[in-house]
Amino acid sequence: MKRARFIYNPTSGREQIRKNLAYVLERLEKAGYETSAHATTGEGCAKRAARKAGENGYDLVIAAGGDGTIFEVVNGLADLDKRPMLGLIPAGTTNDFARALHIPRDIEKACDVLCGDHLEPIDIGKVDDRYFINIAAAGSLTELTYEVPSKLKTAVGQFAYYLKGLEKLPQVTPKRVRIEYDGKLFEDEIMMFLVANTNSVGGFEKLAPNASLKDGMFDFIIVKKISFPEFIQIGSLALRGEHINHPKVMYVHANRIKVQVEGDMQLNLDGEHGGALPAEFVNMYQHFQMLTPSDRKSKY
């Protein structure tokens, strides 16, 4: 019999998973999985639970929560030689990864996907010895994601990030970097850079408009040194995916990217602290098999 491990964050988003736990488990049992559930208790818990499930030979590991929970589950499993299939129930504030994969937010519909048999290979990013699913970013503006309190996220969702972004804008300063990407070199002062695995980042669906989750490549975006009005201009272009044509924005595809910086620049991995630069980013081609909707038109 197939075995599924359901790893959920009872506090993520608006606490929907906890209320629907019995329903989800019943659906998985009916689909033929012998299922067990694990509620996370805090930082690192989803990672440890996923690792254990992988080592114990589970066929399917499901992450239920926000991007932070999926991030941990992927980090728990990515080093294993034999990796289980991945499933996902989006229940966080932003759910970028689920949106990129068109996995519905509605729990019943998300269960339809889990109980189906449509598997897709997906890439993940690796930076030194850690992994990311959506994005690695650095530069003053990216640091705002740490500063949005959890309570505020639950109450007002994505809007909380935008409020914080506006508040931080005047403090953003450029940094000089040396970047090697797929045999090419870039040296200049920059405001920030993004190494994106999915097209949907921070709730902006068109931030990395051409990102594919299974081509083995990152969408790599650099925002060069710019003025405050240019920042506002690029921000509003980003809502329509048109920022990539701005003269102060560099946009390329790359599989391997090495970044060195003068002074201190902190890395953000999928919205969490990722330590200080320098760092090397590698795209891990089709590293997981993921249960996704067979109908790509299905609504997130």
Ligand SMILES: Nc1ncnc2c1ncn2[C@@H]1O[C@H](COP(=O)(O)OP(=O)(O)OP(=O)(O)O)[C@@H](O)[C@H]1O
């Ligand atoms: N029982 C718990 N109580 C408090 N925090 C928890 C618990 N379980 C996990 N966490 C923390 O929740 C964070 C992950 O949150 P998650 O991404 O699932 O939801 P979210 O913050 O609502 O969504 P998003 O990441 O999309 O903003 C991790 O930092 C983890 O340490």
